[in-house]
Amino acid sequence: xxxxxxxxxxxxxxxxxxxxxxxxxxxxxxxxxxxxxxxxxxxxxxxxxxxxxxxxxxxxxxxxxxxxxxxxxxxxxxxxxxxxxxxxxxxxxxxxxxxxxxxxxxxxxxxx
Amino acid sequence: xxxxxxxxxxxxxxxxxxxxxxxxxxxxxxxxxxxxxxxxxxxxxxxxxxxxxxxxxxxxxxxxxxxxxxxxxxxxxxxxxxxxxxxxxxxxxxxxxxxxxxxxxxxxxxxxxxxxxxxxxxxxxxxxxxxxxxxxxxxxxxxxxxxxxxxxxxxxxxxxxxxxxxxxxxxxxxxxxxxxxxxxxxxxxxxxxxxxxxxxxxxxxxxxxxxxxxxxxxxxxxxxxxxxxxxxxxxxxxxxxxxxxxxxxxxxxxxxxxxxxxxxxxxxxxxxxxxxxxxxxxxxxxxxxxxxxxxxxxxxxxxxxxxxxxxxxxxxxxxxxxxxxxxxxxxxxxxxxxxxxxxxxxxxxxxxxxxxxxxxxxxxxxxxxxxxxxxxxxxxxxxxxxxxxxxxxxxxxxxxxxxxxxxxxxxxxxxxxxxxxxxxxxxxxxxxxxxxxxxxxxxxxxxxxxxxxxxxxxxxxxxxxxxxxxxxxxxxxxxxxxxxxxxxxxxxxxxxxxxxxxxxxxxxxxxxxxxxxxxxxxxxxxxxxxxxxxxxxxxxxxxxxxxxxxxxxxxxxxxxxxxxxx
Numbered sequence: 042x043x044x045x046x047x048x049x050x051x052x053x054x055x056x057x058x059x060x061x062x063x064x065x066x067x068x069x070x071x072x073x074x075x076x077x078x079x080x081x082x083x084x085x086x087x088x089x090x091x092x093x094x095x096x097x098x099x100x101x102x103x104x105x106x107x108x109x110x111x112x113x114x115x116x117x118x119x120x121x122x123x124x125x126x127x128x129x130x131x132x133x134x135x136x137x138x139x140x141x142x143x144x145x146x147x148x149x150x151x152x153x
Numbered sequence: 154x155x156x157x158x159x160x161x162x163x164x165x166x167x168x169x170x171x172x173x174x175x176x177x178x179x180x181x182x183x184x185x186x187x188x189x190x191x192x193x194x195x196x197x198x199x200x201x202x203x204x205x206x207x208x209x210x211x212x213x214x215x216x217x218x219x220x221x222x223x224x225x226x227x228x229x230x231x232x233x234x235x236x237x238x239x240x241x242x243x244x245x246x247x248x249x250x251x252x253x254x255x256x257x258x259x260x261x262x263x264x265x266x267x268x269x270x271x272x273x274x275x276x277x278x279x280x281x282x283x284x285x286x287x288x289x290x291x292x293x294x295x296x297x298x299x300x301x302x303x304x305x306x307x308x309x310x311x312x313x314x315x316x317x318x319x320x321x322x323x324x325x326x327x328x329x330x331x332x333x334x335x336x337x338x339x340x341x342x343x344x345x346x347x348x349x350x351x352x353x354x355x356x357x358x359x360x361x362x363x364x365x366x367x368x369x370x371x372x373x374x375x376x377x378x379x380x381x382x383x384x385x386x387x388x389x390x391x392x393x394x395x396x397x398x399x400x401x402x403x404x405x406x407x408x409x410x411x412x413x414x415x416x417x418x419x420x421x422x423x424x425x426x427x428x429x430x431x432x433x434x435x436x437x438x439x440x441x442x443x444x445x446x447x448x449x450x451x452x453x454x455x456x457x458x459x460x461x462x463x464x465x466x467x468x469x470x471x472x473x474x475x476x477x478x479x480x481x482x483x484x485x486x487x488x489x490x491x492x493x494x495x496x497x498x499x500x501x502x503x504x505x506x507x508x509x510x511x512x513x514x515x516x517x518x519x520x521x522x523x524x525x526x527x528x529x530x531x532x533x534x535x536x537x538x539x540x541x542x543x544x545x546x547x548x549x550x551x552x553x554x555x556x557x558x559x560x561x562x563x564x565x566x567x568x569x570x571x572x573x574x575x576x577x578x579x580x581x582x583x584x585x586x587x588x589x590x591x592x593x594x595x596x597x598x599x600x601x602x603x604x605x606x607x608x609x610x611x612x613x614x615x616x617x618x619x620x621x622x623x624x625x626x627x628x629x630x631x632x633x634x635x636x637x638x639x640x641x642x643x644x645x646x647x648x649x650x651x652x653x654x655x656x657x658x659x660x661x662x663x664x665x666x667x668x669x670x671x672x673x674x675x676x677x678x679x680x681x682x683x684x685x686x687x688x689x690x691x692x693x694x695x696x697x698x699x700x701x702x703x704x705x706x707x708x709x710x711x712x713x714x715x716x717x718x719x
Contacts, residue, residue, distance in 0.1 A: 062269050064183055077176050103219060107248050109175040111268040 045071040048152035055113035055148050062111060065073070077108045084122075090133060099128035106122075117145040165190050165210055168213035170227065171200040171222045172246060172469050176201055181215060181246075185279070190523065197223025201231050202240055212283045215242040215265070218252060224437060229259055233419070242286040244279060260463045260680040262286065275603055295430060299369040301355035306378070309370025313380045316368070318467040325367070326415050327426035328379040328387070329434050330358065330394070333441075334410040335375035340403060353373065353401045356408060357393050378427055387413060391444040410434045412486055432456055462503075462514050466523055469501065470530055476500045478701035479552065481710050482694045485686050492714040493692060494551040494585070497535040498701045526559045531555065531571065536577035542581070546711050553585035553615050561588070562605040567610045581611035587638065589617045601632050608633045615672065629667060637664050641675020641695070647684060654684070663687050 046067055050056045056070075063070040082101040089098035102125040109118035119144050125133045172178050182191050192207065194200035204211065214232075218225035225245065232238040245256035245348055248267035256264045262282045281515075296308040304312060316325065325524055332338065339347040351371075355380050356378055358369040366379030384390075391411060398407045412434025421429075433448035439646040446452075469475055478498045483490035501509040514651050520525035529622065535552045543549050560566055574581050586607055615636040616628075620643055631638075637657050639660060646653045664671045673685050676695030685693060699710060 058270075062180060062272060064272055066183065069179070069183055069596050071175050073179055076179070080174070080176075086337065100221075103248075104174055108174050110248075111176060111180055113268075 043067040043071045045074060045152055049114065049149070051153075052148055052152070053058060053115045055115060058112040062113075073112055073152070074114065075105075076152050077112055077114065078146060078153065080105060082145060086142075087139070090139060095128055095131050095133065097144055099125065101132065102134055114149065117142070117149060120145060157562075167207060167210045169191065169193075169194060169200065169203055169207070169211055169214045169277075171197070171219040171220070171225070172215065174217075177217070177246070177269075180269055181268065181275075184269070184276050184555075188276075188280070188285040196220050197225065198226045198461070200228050204228075204232060204241065205235075208235075208237045209526050211241050212280060213262075213286070214241060215246055216243050216261075217246045217281070217577075218256070226259070229261075233260060234522075236532075240290060242282055248266045257716055275613065281718060285690050298394065299373045301352055303377070304368060305357060306370055306372045308382070309368065309378055310423050310427075312368050313359060317419060317423075323366075324383040324416070325380055326413055327430045328385050329391075329412050329427055329430040330354065330377040330414045330416075331412075331431075331434055331438075332375040333410060335441055338405065338407065342394075343574070346402070346405070349492050350398065350402060350407060354394060357390075360575050361390055361393060374429075380426075383415065386410060386443055387580060395444070404442075408439075408441050408442075409444070410435075410437050412448065413445060414448045429453075429456070459517050459579055463521065463523065465503070465520070466526060470526060472504070474502055474504055474532055475527065476502060476703065477531055477538070478703055479538075479707045480694050480701040481699050481707070482692050483698055484692050485682065486691060489504065489717065490682075490693075490698070491718075492550065492710065494553065495588070496694060497531050497538075497554045500701075513635050519557055519559070522559050525559050525563075528555060528557055529569075532584070533572055533577075536573050536579055539579045539583050540577045541704075542708075542711060546708075546715065548711055548715065549583055550711070551583040551585055551613070552609075553587045553613075555617070558589075560601050563603075567606045567612075567692065570607070570612060571610060582613055585613040585615050585636070587615045587617040597631070604632045623637075624673075629663070629669070634669055636669075636670045636672050636692075639671055639673045639690075644673050644675045644681055644685070644695070645677075654688075657685075658688050660688060665689065 046054075046056050046060070054074075060067065060070050063073065082105045086098055086101040086105065089095075089101060102121055106118065106121040107123045109121055112118075120138065124138050124142065126140070127134045160493060166189050168185055170178050171180050171194045172181070175195070178193050178195070182193065185191060189212075192203055192211075194203050195521040199222075200214070200216070201223065204214065214434045216225045216228060225460055229243065231719075232241065232243065236623045242262040243253065243260075243261075245261045246267060247253060247256060247264055250266075252262045253266065262285075263278055265278070269275060296304055296306050303309075307450060313325075316323070317672040330375045332354070335347065335350075338350065341425075354377060355369065355371060358379055362369040362381055364380050365384060367379060370378040370380075372378060394409050394411075399403075399410070412432065414421075414430040415432065416426055418699055429448045429452075433446040433452055436452065437443040452624065476499070478500050480498060482494040483494065484493040499511065501511075501514060503509050518527060532554050535554050539550060539552050556566070563569070570584065570586070571581070574584050588604060613635045614633065615638055616634045617638050618640045619637045621640045637660070639657065643653070643657055643660075647657060661671055670691040671689075672692040672694065673690050674694055674696045675687065676682055676693040681695075682693060682697060702710070
């Protein structure tokens with residue numbers, strides 16, 4: 042088993058489903074995990090929340106939620122789902138939620 | 154056929170995946186990369202430009218809705234604004250439940266929910282959509298007529314069936330529209346004007362069908378179909394047609410005839426509905442006063458009667474319901490009229506209808522070619538009759554028989570007639586062949602060659618109904634004729650004015666220059682006979698001497714002639 046995938050599994054990723062979505066291709070899955078974690082929308086989300094731009098923040102969160110859920114990178118994907126729903130209700134997320142996203146993403150980044 | 158289909162199955166289609174997230178594009182691309190060439194776009198603008206560049210090539214677009222620059226909704230709007238891109242199917246990629254139905258409403262062929270679970274199912278759904286649209290596009294390219302945009306006949310009838318199935322309670326009428334003398338119109342004004350006329354007419358029919366509930370179709374040439382919810386009267390339709398054609402083609406006098414079949418019962422099949430409508434329309438062919446005709450009880454009876462005659466012809470020939478009558482011809486150059494021949498004329502004594510006059514069936518059989526059977530029957534009877542009279546009276550009476558247009562198209566005509574006279578044991582010169590002038594109106598060369606071949610072979614040729622057609626004199630110079638039969642209308646009108654007499658004299662003069670004998674038909678009085686004699690007419694036939702009689706009664710005429718000749 043690919044090392045990245047094994048480590049992602051240890052963090053909480055549902056690698057069985059994730060791999061299935063990649064037609065069982067480990068290399069592809071590992072590559073997509075890397076691409077997803079480096080997505081520019083993480084930066085955009087932070088900026089937009091700081092600027093209190095609810096619409097902009099929602100777009101970024103929504104996009105991140107989409108790719109992370111596709112790859113089953115939990116619990117980061119769940120965190121993004123929560124933030125997306127908060128933004129959909131036209132509220133800004135708590136600092137706590139934003140920090141949780143940061144820390145979980147850092148956790149994942151370590152495996153790359 | 155099978156290899157061709159295999160070829161289509163194996164060829165790689167092209168797909169455009171539009172999503173601003175690379176991860177999503179790669180995930181989807183991975184599902185299809187074995188079977189599709191994949192193009193990718195990361196925003197709406199890029200997508201629209203790729204769609205335009207590859208519109209002839211793209212089999213499908215997988216489209217995310219939320220994207221920067223131009224979102225998916227705008228891409229859809231652009232695609233739908235151009236007919237070439239509007240036909241490319243697209244499938245919406247969405248993680249929002251609420252967008253699933255919305256995307257179908259926007260015209261999406263399907264939707265795929267994010268996250269992309271079950272790649273196999275995604276593949277199957279997309280691939281099936283691609284196949285479905287390919288079939289749909291092929292069908293829609295042939296279901297409509299290129300020129301007019303109306304349904305072609307087969308599709309038209311299929312859609313009529315659907316209307317019947319889903320609107321059982323609606324009373325529908327079948328209408329056939331034809332343009333009178335469309336061939337002539339094309340000849341005079343050229344193809345592009347003729348096509349313009351077809352387009353204008355199809356426009357009116359299309360609009361009418363749309364407004365009144367129904368569909369329009371285009372058959373062969375200038376034949377159009379409407380299947381519409383019943384109207385009390387169709388005057389509005391004829392008015393619309395005439396107004397439009399007058400506006401579009403002010404210099405051409407175009408007559409469109411409508412035949413209408415009111416479908417009272419669904420038990421009349423659709424093909425019959427339009428056949429009957431056509432029959433109704435044809436009753437006002439070239440009648441510029443009438444624009445529409447309805448298939449009614451009387452027409453129904455006429456049609457059934459005709460169908461019955463067509464059905465009965467073979468049995469009638471086998472059971473000798475057809476009888477050949479003979480009208481004597483007299484040479485009038487000498488002191489007394491001398492019996493010089495006879496014209497064979499067919500009579501049908503139908504087993505149920507009794508004596509049928511030729512106008513009931515001759516033109517009907519000419520239209521469908523069955524006349525050939527009747528002609529051949531008469532030829533045979535006449536040839537053997539000549540022989541019979543020769544044997545029993547020692548007297549040769551040449552008999553003239555009719556050859557219809559269709560006979561002249563038969564390349565074996567000369568051989569057939571030769572075999573016949575040989576089997577009857579008579580000389581060729583004693584079986585005259587009568588051809589009508591109108592037989593030459595089309596495909597002149599084929600006709601002329603057939604006639605020449607007959608004459609070279611030794612048959613005597615007579616031109617029937619001379620003077621009733623369009624190009625009588627013209628024809629005389631083109632084909633070899635032995636006898637010219639002056640139509641009875643000339644003789645009948647002879648006494649009405651000196652001009653009428655003059656015309657006959659001129660014909661006689663031309664005939665004499667061309668060394669062609671003249672046989673005047675329809676002689677009923679002694680006065681007519683004497684006039685024709687002084688004009689130099691060679692032969693006559695008509696009620697003055699005898700009406701057409703049976704072979705048996707003709708024997709009396711022969712006997713009388715033999716007495717007179719003694």
